[in-house]
Amino acid sequence: MANVLTGAETNLITQEQMKKVREVDFVNQFTHNSLNKLIEVLGVTRKIPMMEGTTMYVYSTTGTLQDGAVPEGEIIPLSQYETKKTPVGEIALKKWRKAVSAEAIKKSGYNVAVNDTDKALLRDVQGGIRTDLFGFLNGEITGSTTAEGANLKSALANAWGQLQVKFEDDAAEAVYFVNPLDVAEYLGGKDEGLATVFGMNYVENFLGLGTVIMTSRIAQGTFIATAKENFIYYYLTMNGDVANAFDLTTDELGYIGIKSGYQNEERAQIESLVMNGGQFLVEYAEGVVKGTIGAGA
Numbered sequence: 001m002a003n004v005l006t007g008a009e010t011n012l013i014t015q016e017q018m019k020k021v022r023e024v025d026f027v028n029q030f031t032h033n034s035l036n037k038l039i040e041v042l043g044v045t046r047k048i049p050m051m052e053g054t055t056m057y058v059y060s061t062t063g064t065l066q067d068g069a070v071p072e073g074e075i076i077p078l079s080q081y082e083t084k085k086t087p088v089g090e091i092a093l094k095k096w097r098k099a100v101s102a103e104a105i106k107k108s109g110y111n112v113a114v115n116d117t118d119k120a121l122l123r124d125v126q127g128g129i130r131t132d133l134f135g136f137l138n139g140e141i142t143g144s145t146t147a148e149g150a151n152l153k154s155a156l157a158n159a160w161g162q163l164q165v166k167f168e169d170d171a172a173e174a175v176y177f178v179n180p181l182d183v184a185e186y187l188g189g190k191d192e193g194l195a196t197v198f199g200m201n202y203v204e205n206f207l208g209l210g211t212v213i214m215t216s217r218i219a220q221g222t223f224i225a226t227a228k229e230n231f232i233y234y235y236l237t238m239n240g241d242v243a244n245a246f247d248l249t250t251d252e253l254g255y256i257g258i259k260s261g262y263q264n265e266e267r268a269q270i271e272s273l274v275m276n277g278g279q280f281l282v283e284y285a286e287g288v289v290k291g292t293i294g295a296g297a
Contacts, residue, residue: 009099009267038130038198039233039253049237049254050091056234056279057085091236091277096125102268114270118260125256125274130198134217136280137177137224143285147225148292152178152186153207159225159289160209166287172227174210179220182293183212225289226282236277246273 039047050056063081070076098121104113145162149155156176163174180201194201197213206212211228218224237243238250238257248257256276264271282288 008101011099038200046232048232048234050234051237051240052093052242053090055090056088056281088279088281091234091279093236093242093275093277094125094128096121096274097271098274099264099267099269099271102270105270110270114261114272118258118272121272121274122256122258125276126253127198129255129276129278131217132278133280134177134215137288138217141282141285141288141290144288144290145286146291147289150294152182152293155223155291155293156207156209156212156225159223159291162289163225163227163287166284167227170227170229172229172287174225175228176206176210176212176223176225177218178212178214178223178293179216179218180214181220182223183214221293223291223293225291226287227284230282230284230287232281232283234279234281236275238276242275246275248273248275 062084064079066077066079098117100113100117107113145166147155147158147162149158156178159176160174163172194203196202200213200215202211202213204211210225235255238248238254242248243250243257246257246259248259250257255278256274258275259273261270261272263269
């Protein structure tokens with residue numbers, strides 16, 4: 001067994017992993033892995049940067065509007081409102097590291113061995129943000145609303161009705177998360193204008209009800225719906241103390257910090273460091289509808 005201080009590190013990218021040599025050109029055929037497009041489809045308009053150590057809160061405002069029919073000369077009664085805040089906690093900092101040996105660079109060149117693997121690393125970290133989104137949606141959202149229907153159309157229509165009630169005073173646009181098998185069963189193979197975002201299919205204005213995002217991360221026979229405007233994404237800013245201490249620069253979205261291409265001369269390898277932290281929340285829990293399809297069949 002190699003000495004942990006002198007032996008090669010586990011998962012070091014070596015020349016054996018570098019199947020691409022300098023003369024070979026290869027173009028990735030999948031170009032839809034865009035986290036930015038997913039954020040756009042979700043309609044997340046509130047992306048809030050947080051400094052390290054800041055506690056997140058969910059705010060809710062309630063109050064009573066007094067009668068506005070006040071006789072002439074009488075004192076106008078005060079309408080009172082109060083804002084309550086519930087602590088959610090701090091955003092956890094996540095960290096990744098990648099190392100490429102000098103031999104891997106010799107075989108494939110710096111661009112392939114370091115830059116291309118950096119891009120792949122960033123794509124996977126961005127994919128983790130998508131995983132966090134569905135982890136949040138599939139988890140318990142206290143105060144969420146329920147709906148059901150005999151088939152996909154009636155289930156989503158009932159959810160749409162609930163959203164109209166919950167967001168009655170707001171111009172809210174609905175988004176639904178549904179298992180692809182439920183959509184395929186309803187459509188019967190018909191193409192309803194499918195588009196692709198970050199490895200998932202979606203349809204805008206599906207049945208006139210809003211945007212439907214199809215993903216296997218939602219259990220078959222169930223769905224989740226809310227208003228697009230209900231989403232908030234809190235993320236650790238990559239220009240704070242941690243980012244400055246490790247000389248991190250951000251990805252194109254500003255959610256992920258990376259330091260690429262620094263030298264580890266003791267091991268003759270080039271390393272990359274990646275950090276991020278983020279959390280999806282909803283402002284209005286009752287505006288999240290979780291339901292079942294086929295419950296009334």
